[in-house]
Every structure is written in C-alpha cells, then in structure tokens.
Amino acid sequence: MTENITCTCAHWQTHRMALAELLSEAPFPYCPWCGQQLAAESQRDESLLAKYRQRIVEMFFTTDTWGMPDLPNMLLAARPVADYRQLTGDALGTLDLMLTFVETGTRFTTQYGDIDEPFYEGLELMLDDFRDLLLANPHLYEEGDLSLRLPRLARDAGWMGWGYGDYVTEQVSGIMRHFGDV
Template identity: 35%
Template sequence: MAKADSEKWTEVEKILQKAEKRELIDLVRELYTHSVGDRMLINSRYLGERVKKKMGKMLEKYRKIIKEEFLPEKGLEEIRYSEAERAISDYSNASGDFVGTLDLMLTYVEGGVQFASIFGAIDDELYDNIEGMLDRLCEQLKTEEGQKYYPLFRERVLKAGTGLEYIGWGFEDAICILIADIEAFFEERFEEDKNDT
C-alpha cells in the first residue's frame, strides 16, 4: 500500500510542478476550507507563532468562561450549561482547533465533577449534562483524528472519575462506565497495533 501511495504521489508531484501559481493557491484554499486538520497544518506552517499565541489566548478566554459557570469566583450561582457549551462551540467554530475543543470539553467535565464533589447531589440536570459532555468527548477521542490525542488527555480523563464515591444518583457509576469504556477502546487498539507489528 505504501509503495502504491508513493507511486501515486510521484505522479501528482509531476502534475503540480507544471501547475500555475493561481491553480495551486486555489487548491490550497480548497484544502484549507475542506477540513480542520488541513486548516491547522496550513496555519501552523505559514502563520506559526503568531497564530499559536492568538489561539492560546483564545483558548484561555473560553476555558475561563466554562470554569466560571461551575465554580464562579463570586460564589455559588445557578449553572448556565448553555453558556459553557456555547463557549466550546464558539471556540471550535472560531479556531478550528480540534485539540483545543477537546480540552474545553474536558474542562467542562472537570468543572462539573468538581462542582458535584464539593456540593454533592444537586439535580439530574447537572449529572445529565456532565455525563453527556463526557460521552461526546469520548466519541471524539475514538475518531481517527481523536485517537492520536488520547495520550494527551488520558490522565485528566481518568482523574475525572475519582472522588465521586459519595455523590449518589448513579453519577459515579455513569462517569466510571464511560471512562472504563474509553480505556477499553484504547487498550484494544494498542493490542491490535502490537499484533500488527
């Protein structure tokens, strides 16, 4: 397969070398709008440090919004789940940063778990929202793109399942089942990769 891909690339490379500049720019534009991964590669290659700094500041801004919803500095208030979820969505749409979006999803889960462990059994809405976000995060980590980033988030995901023993309402069980499922998924992938080599 690798040899066939290499041969195909040689053919494509010959065609690209003869292409007009405008045609190549149009091709890059199409790739840029086609996928988040392509956009991130092009941004990092050509915009470099300036983009990284801007993205870092933007990520921190949205992370703060999420944290404020679960543990506000001014004291306990009603959690506005839609505000925290909008922060994730807004960041994702503005940046196209898949890893940063995963980070914000996990920040949401961590904030909810921390809130639940401090204040105990609050209501079904809290548990449904936290379980739902963890489920969405795990599904993203199972995608082809997400799989390469699981090691980056694994420790935080595992930690999200600790300290929930006294919360009740099945919250600890639901969180631990989701975490056990994602761990099993990656253990299976690891075994497959090991057997392939």
C-alpha cells in the same frame, strides 16, 4: 501535512483519508461539508484556549448578589466549547475544553454538594461528545494530558449521585480499554 489539518465535523472524520491527497497538494482553509475553518494543530493558540477554559470555570462558579453560588446554566456553560470548536476547528483544543467542562462540573458538585439530575445529564452529554470526538481522532489520545486527566475524573466523580459517578467510571474505563490503558 494532512494529519495536522483538521475539522471536528463528522463528515470530515469520515472522509479525511479520501481528502489526504488533495490536501497535500493544495490545502484549503475550510471544511467542504460544514464550512468550518480548518485548523492546523501546530497553530494552536494556547492563550485563546486558556481564555475559553476560564470562561467555562466562570460559568460554573457564578454567584448571586449575596455571594451565594448560583446553579450553573448548563447551556451557557457549554457555549465556550461550541464557540471554540466553531472558531478554530482544533480537535485537541475542543477535547481539552470538553474535558474541562466535565471536570469543572464535577468539582462544582464536590464543593457544593449533590445537584439535580438535569445537571448530571448535561455533564454526561458532554462526556459522550468527548468520547465520540476522541474516538474519531484516536491520534489525539496521547497528545496533551487527556490520558492522565481521565482516570482523575473517574476517581473524583466515582462517589457522586444520580448514577453520574457510575456513568463516568464506565465511560472512562471504556475509553481507556479502547486505547489499551487498562
């Protein structure tokens, strides 16, 4: 039962094993460190996750009044990830949304051409957060389709500028090496 109840905060990840016995006896609905509601992975709401995925895509692919694409506001585009994480505490869903964010930003660049450095830095920061959360929850690597999506991301980003393609390839290779997938 303990494995199914999660929070995404760093304190939870550090002290999860110490709480195992307490949680098995009387699970409590909130993380004692950050106050975030704990989520049982079996209670994941796929329709809610799909709505948050769609919000991320919409934030990247907005258009102005003339129908021309706007440069995405990276803070607004990342907001659905933070909102979902805070609302549900679902680590796998959060990982899914983080990867969706990076994949969508990569697709935006493929479709509209090279963007500026701050754009790529925003994608890199989200990929860093993804890596950190995944390494804190290694049991989630094989769940969902994360292990299949990472190589595709590295392939799609490999040619991009500002060092972004190299960074993505390096990070994805490191994650896959960590999990013995190379």
